[in-house]
Amino acid sequence: MHYLIDDPALASRTPGEELAIAASRSGTGVVATTVHEPLARHFPLASTRPRPPIRDLLKSATLTDESVSFVQERQALAHVTTRDTAYAGTPEAHQQPRAVKAALTTVSVRVPLPDQICRDPALLARFFDHRVIVRLCTVENDVLLHGSADGAVTGLLRLPGLRHLRGRPDLLGSIMAAAADVEDQGGSCDALVMHPRVYWQLVALGALPTLDAAGLRITRTRMIAPEQVLLGDFRAGVTLLDGTSSTLTLRRGDELAEIEAGGRIGLAVHLPQHFALLTLAPESVPAPIETLTTAEASAEGGATS
16 A cells, blocks of 8 residues: 555655556556656666766755745956955955846656556656656756756856856866866856766876866766866856756557656856856867768678678
C-alpha cells in the first residue's frame, strides 16, 4: 500500500516512478501528475558522472508568489572605473540599486516514445528519469544562456552590462586574464561556461587542477559557441528562481505516446557587470574531429583488416 501513496515531494521515489504510478492507475489517454521539485535536480547519473548544468552554478530560491521583487545594482553610466587602489575608483562605489520585479517562464520538453514502453511501469520510469530529464536540462541550459521567447528570462549571454573580452592565443592564459577582469569589477569569479571542445582541450593541457584550485566550477554545454567562454560571479551575481511545482504529462495513443515535462523558472539578475563573455582567439579554439562517412569508414576498415 505504501507504494501506491503519492509522493509529490519525491522523498522516496523518482519523478519517473511518480509518472509510472499515475499511468498505471489511468491506463490509456492523458495522464498528468505534479511534483513539488524542479525536475532538473533529479537526473540519476549526476552524482556518478558529474557534468553540472548551469543551474548547479547558481544559488536558487523557490517563489511561492511571482509578484516578489529583487535588488539589481547597475554601474552609473557616467562613471569611469579607474585602476587605482582607492575605493572611490571602484565600480561598486558608483553602483545604483533598484528594485526589479521577478518574472518566471515555463520551460518544458516533449519527447515521443512507443506506447509499448508505457505498458511497462519500470521501463517508463527509467526512460523518464534517464532520457527525459536530461533533455529538459539541455532546454533549461538554452533558456538560461539565451533567454526565453517571452522575455521573462534574460539569458546570461544577453545580460545588460555584460562585458565582452578578446582572448589571446594562449587559451589558459586568456581564461585566467578574463577571470581577473571579473574581479576587477568587484566580483569573485567562481564558474565558467564553455563548449565541450574547449573543456577537453583544457583537460589535454592539464589545466583542470589549476582551475579547480582556484575554485572555478565548469559547465560544459553545446548551448554556447566553441569560441566563447562565459565567466562570472555566478553565486552572487544572479539567483535562479524556481516555481513551486513541476508537471509530468503522458499522452498515449494506439502505437505512439508523448511525454511532456517541465516547470517554471526565472533569473534574478543582481549584478550583470560581474559577468564577462570571452571570445577566444581563432588559433586557440580546438577544431572538431573529422567524422568519416559510412563509405570512408568501410574503406578504412577494409584497409586495416
